Amino acid sequence: xxxxxxxxxxxxxxxxxxxxxxxxxxxxxxxxxxxxxxxxxxxxxxxxxxxxxxxxxxxxxxxxxxxxxxxxxxxxxxxxxxxxxxxxxxxxxxxxxxxxxxxxxxxxxxxxxxxxxxxxxxxxxxxxxxxxxxxxxxxxxxxxxxxxxxxxxxxxxxxxxxxxxxxxxxxxxxxxxxxxxxxxxxxxxxxxxxxxxxxxxxxxxxxxxxxxxxxxxxxxxxxxxxxxxxxxxxxxxxxxxxxxxxxxxxxxxxxxxxxxxxxxxxxxxxxxxxxxxxxxxxxxxxxxxxxxxxxxxxxxxxxxxxxxxxxxxxxxxxxxxxxxxxxxxxxxxxxxxxxxxxxxxxxxxxxxxxxxxxxxxxxxxxxxxxxxxxxxxxxxxxxxxxxxxxxxxxxxxxxxxxxxxxxxxxxxxxxxxxxxxxxxxxxxxxxxxxxxxxxxxxxxxxxxxxxxxxxxxxxxxxxxxxxxxxxxxxxxxxxxxxxxxxxxxxxxxxxxxxxxxxxxxxxxxxxxxxxxxxxxxxxxxxxxxxxxxxxxxxxxxxxxxxxxxxxxxxxxxxxxxxxxxxxxxxxxxxxxxxxxxxxxxxxxxxxxxxxxxxxxxxxxxxxxxxxxxxxxxxxxxxxxxxxxxxxxxxxxxxxxxxxxxxxxxxxxxxxxxxxxxxxxxxxxxxxxxxxxxxxxxxxxxxxxxxxxxxxxxxxxxxxxxxxxxxxxxxxxxxxxxxxxxxxxxxxxxxxxxxxxxxxxxxxxxxxxxxxxxxxxxxxxxxxxxxxxxxxxxxxxxxxxxxxxxxxxxxxxxxxxxxxxxxxxxxxxxxxxxx
Numbered sequence: 001x002x003x004x005x006x007x008x009x010x011x012x013x014x015x016x017x018x019x020x021x022x023x024x025x026x027x028x029x030x031x032x033x034x035x036x037x038x039x040x041x042x043x044x045x046x047x048x049x050x051x052x053x054x055x056x057x058x059x060x061x062x063x064x065x066x067x068x069x070x071x072x073x074x075x076x077x078x079x080x081x082x083x084x085x086x087x088x089x090x091x092x093x094x095x096x097x098x099x100x101x102x103x104x105x106x107x108x109x110x111x112x113x114x115x116x117x118x119x120x121x122x123x124x125x126x127x128x129x130x131x132x133x134x135x136x137x138x139x140x141x142x143x144x145x146x147x148x149x150x151x152x153x154x155x156x157x158x159x160x161x162x163x164x165x166x167x168x169x170x171x172x173x174x175x176x177x178x179x180x181x182x183x184x185x186x187x188x189x190x191x192x193x194x195x196x197x198x199x200x201x202x203x204x205x206x207x208x209x210x211x212x213x214x215x216x217x218x219x220x221x222x223x224x225x226x227x228x229x230x231x232x233x234x235x236x237x238x239x240x241x242x243x244x245x246x247x248x249x250x251x252x253x254x255x256x257x258x259x260x261x262x263x264x265x266x267x268x269x270x271x272x273x274x275x276x277x278x279x280x281x282x283x284x285x286x287x288x289x290x291x292x293x294x295x296x297x298x299x300x301x302x303x304x305x306x307x308x309x310x311x312x313x314x315x316x317x318x319x320x321x322x323x324x325x326x327x328x329x330x331x332x333x334x335x336x337x338x339x340x341x342x343x344x345x346x347x348x349x350x351x352x353x354x355x356x357x358x359x360x361x362x363x364x365x366x367x368x369x370x371x372x373x374x375x376x377x378x379x380x381x382x383x384x385x386x387x388x389x390x391x392x393x394x395x396x397x398x399x400x401x402x403x404x405x406x407x408x409x410x411x412x413x414x415x416x417x418x419x420x421x422x423x424x425x426x427x428x429x430x431x432x433x434x435x436x437x438x439x440x441x442x443x444x445x446x447x448x449x450x451x452x453x454x455x456x457x458x459x460x461x462x463x464x465x466x467x468x469x470x471x472x473x474x475x476x477x478x479x480x481x482x483x484x485x486x487x488x489x490x491x492x493x494x495x496x497x498x499x500x501x502x503x504x505x506x507x508x509x510x511x512x513x514x515x516x517x518x519x520x521x522x523x524x525x526x527x528x529x530x531x532x533x534x535x536x537x538x539x540x541x542x543x544x545x546x547x548x549x550x551x552x553x554x555x556x557x558x559x560x561x562x563x564x565x566x567x568x569x570x571x572x573x574x575x576x577x578x579x580x581x582x583x584x585x586x587x588x589x590x591x592x593x594x595x596x597x598x599x600x601x602x603x604x605x606x607x608x609x610x611x612x613x614x615x616x617x618x619x620x621x622x623x624x625x626x627x628x629x630x631x632x633x634x635x636x637x638x639x640x641x642x643x644x645x646x647x648x649x650x651x652x653x654x655x656x657x658x659x660x661x662x663x664x665x666x667x668x669x670x671x672x673x674x675x676x677x678x679x680x681x682x683x684x685x686x687x688x689x690x691x692x693x694x695x696x697x698x699x700x701x702x703x704x705x706x707x708x709x710x711x712x713x714x715x716x717x718x719x720x721x722x723x724x725x726x727x728x729x730x731x732x733x734x735x736x737x738x739x740x741x742x743x744x745x746x747x748x749x750x751x752x753x754x755x756x757x758x759x760x761x762x763x764x765x766x767x768x769x770x771x772x773x774x775x776x777x778x779x780x781x782x783x784x785x786x787x788x789x790x791x792x793x794x795x796x797x798x799x800x801x802x803x804x805x806x807x808x809x810x811x812x813x814x815x816x817x818x
Contacts, residue, residue: 237320326388445503467548476553563636685705756805770802
């Protein structure tokens with residue numbers, strides 16, 4: 001290290017990186033002469049023990065000298081030597097960025113700490129802001145060169161060696177740093193041991209002249225001490241920072257010249273005393289109050305005052321910073337709380353619950369519960385605000401009165417909010433209870449009003465119903481039901497009064513408690529006004545219904561008379577017609593007398609029927625009256641006018657048809673030559689197999705009749721016969737068809753010629769006949785039967801639509817195919 005080089009006066013070779021450089025000192029006497037030239041007697045440190053050429057002993061001796069005269073006497077805030085020097089470095093470099101002095105090795109490796117020490121005391125020598133932490137060699141060389149050039153501190157260290165070593169040598173760095181302490185703090189004794197520690201000592205002192213500066217120095221000390229002992233606190237951190245800045249100016253600008261002055265005085269005094277002693281002259285004795293000890297005592301007093309003053313300034317700044325922080329925290333919390341409380345009193349004072357519904361009041365209670373939770377959560381903030389205000393008072397905050405006033409206002413408002421919150425909860429709960437009672441009344445009202453309203457609506461509907469009745473019993477039933485309804489009106493009126501009483505009770509509770517009921521009953525739209533209006537309407541409709549029922553009763557009594565009148569006549573006419581129908585049926589079946597006798601009897605019967613016509617006309621007149629009265633049923637008779645008409649028409653048709661059948665039978669008998677006995681035999685056989693007594697036989701009855709005559713017929717033959725007797729395929733064989741069949745079966749073989757002769761007569765002697773002629777001369781069924789089976793006529797005299805009656809006649813009697 002350069003420290004050894006300075007002592008030996010020679011440049012040592014560089015060591016390998018990471019290793020300390022320890023070399024043999026070739027000329028120990030030269031190093032000792034260097035130390036002795038600084039005023040140190042080697043005999044006092046045991047220099048006689050040094051063995052020339054022993055590097056370890058030499059270095060140990062040198063370190064002992066340095067420790068004794070350059071470091072051991074350092075004292076900073078009741079710490080001395082190494083710890084005192086380290087504390088001094090920490091205090092001086094504390095304001096500088098990237099500097100953190102914790103030891104005397106790696107904390108100095110980047111060179112910034114050296115530059116910070118110089119800049120702290122001589123800022124004009126260093127441009128600290130331009131230094132870079134990542135350029136340690138430049139930083140170290142800059143500090144070494146400035147210290148050597150302007151502070152007269154020799155370059156004891158090598159920048160590259162410090163940077164290249166993992167852990168720089170602690171003793172070397174401590175020794176070099178101690179020179180800065182003595183240069184800036186005026187520890188002249190160690191500086192003398194090193195020669196030049198105070199700067200400017202190498203020049204010949206002017207001892208006598210320099211001693212005259214002691215009095216101004218003492219006066220400066222006496223003026224400065226009261227300033228340093230003044231502990232009057234300031235209100236703001238800016239004022240305290242200005243004091244700190246003044247103190248730093250004192251340390252940087254005002255004190256260093258005084259340190260130099262004091263050091264020079266001591267040097268001059270010691271030099272003068274030495275010269276006087278060497279000259280065997282008496283020692284110099286300054287006058288009382290101007291002695292070096294007076295200056296040292298004053299200086300020591302100054303150092304003590306200075307030591308406590310800086311600490312007080314820093315503590316006071318911290319206190320004011322704490323106060324500013326607390327004050328700002330108080331303002332923030334107070335502002336937040338005040339913003340939160342804004343409008344809360346008005347909200348808690350409002351009486352919105354007076355016009356709220358039950359659902360609204362429950363919502364308001366839930367909202368109030370949420371507010372109470374929010375209020376409870378803000379309790380901590382209020383307590384914090386009060387605690388901060390208390391702490392500001394304890395720390396003697398200058399603006400405590402305004403803080404206290406604001407805090408008191410917040411606390412008072414908090415109490416008011418708590419009281420209002422409690423009052424609003426009580427009001428809400430009371431209103432809720434009252435509204436629940438009203439709600440129960442509304443519900444009961446709705447439960448009873450709804451069915452009562454439905455009853456009134458049904459009653460009005462029934463009272464206005466356009467009833468339609470057809471019998472006296474129906475109208476009497478309606479009158480009885482109406483009388484029953486009228487009997488229920490007194491009870492209904494009591495129910496109406498009870499329902500309206502429920503509503504009045506709800507309104508009474510609301511009025512008594514100043515509750516504004518908003519709107520109608522939430523459970524029903526049926527208001528008391530609706531109930532009263534409908535009740536009045538029912539009262540009006542009842543007498544109207546009475547008149548309508550009485551009018552209808554009179555009408556139905558008249559209708560009943562018409563029914564009975566018609567029924568009386570119909571019950572005579574109906575059975576008479578039925579009896580006549582049965583008698584005609586018997587006449588047509590029974591064979592009493594000749595056909596001519598039967599014909600005469602039937603014509604007499606027909607005349608008696610015609611003579612009964614006035615009774616039918618009378619019944620028609622009565623029926624006309626019934627129709628005009630819109631009578632649609634008659635329980636007094638099973639006969640309707642339609643039944644009578646149909647029966648009458650059937651009676652006339654039946655007697656006419658029966659007369660016609662007898663006349664046809666007479667024609668058939670005469671044409672076929674059937675005797676009266678045969679005709680009676682045919683009738684007896686037919687009546688026997690007419691099981692249903694309808695005047696006709698079905699196919700089974702007709703087959704049974706044929707079988708009784710001894711004919712054994714196959715299906716083909718029976719079907720051929722059925723086509724003759726039932727040409728339309730109706731499945732019915734009449735007595736006339738039976739006679740025709742039986743007459744054909746019993747006549748001679750020349751019957752076909754007779755039929756041809758008959759058709760020729762009908763055709764007017766033509767060889768053909770037309771459908772028009774057949775329909776004109778024959779019954780409809782026979783005409784259609786012949787038209788359907790006659791082949792077209794193909795002769796030369798044929799006309800359009802001509803039919804061949806000859807081939808039809810021969811086929812009819814089996815002489816050819818039909």
